[in-house]
Amino acid sequence: MDKRRWNERKTTKASYSEEVTSIEWKAEIMSEEEDDLIFRMYKLVGDRWPLIAGRIPGRTPEAIERYWLMKHGFFFANVRR
Numbered sequence: 001m002d003k004r005r006w007n008e009r010k011t012t013k014a015s016y017s018e019e020v021t022s023i024e025w026k027a028e029i030m031s032e033e034e035d036d037l038i039f040r041m042y043k044l045v046g047d048r049w050p051l052i053a054g055r056i057p058g059r060t061p062e063a064i065e066r067y068w069l070m071k072h073g074f075f076f077a078n079v080r081r
Contacts, residue, residue, distance in 0.1 A: 030067055049064050
C-alpha cells in the first residue's frame with residue numbers, strides 16, 4: 001500500500017451559507033398596498049416567498065422575506081419598541 005496516500009489530508013472547501021445576518025440587513029420600504037398584499041398572501045400561502053414576490057413587481061423573494069421578518073419577526077419585535 002502507498003503510505004503517502006494515507007498521510008495526505010483531503011482538503012475540502014468550506015461551504016458557507018449565503019445567509020446575511022440581521023445586523024447587515026437594510027430596512028425594506030414597502031408601500032401600504034404592498035404591505036397589505038404581503039400580509040394577505042402570507043395568510044393564504046405561508047412563507048412561500050417566491051410565490052408572494054411574483055405578485056409584487058420589482059420585489060425579490062429575499063426582499064419580501066427580509067421585510068416580513070423585520071416587521072413580524074420575534075427578534076425584531078423587541079427592537080422596534
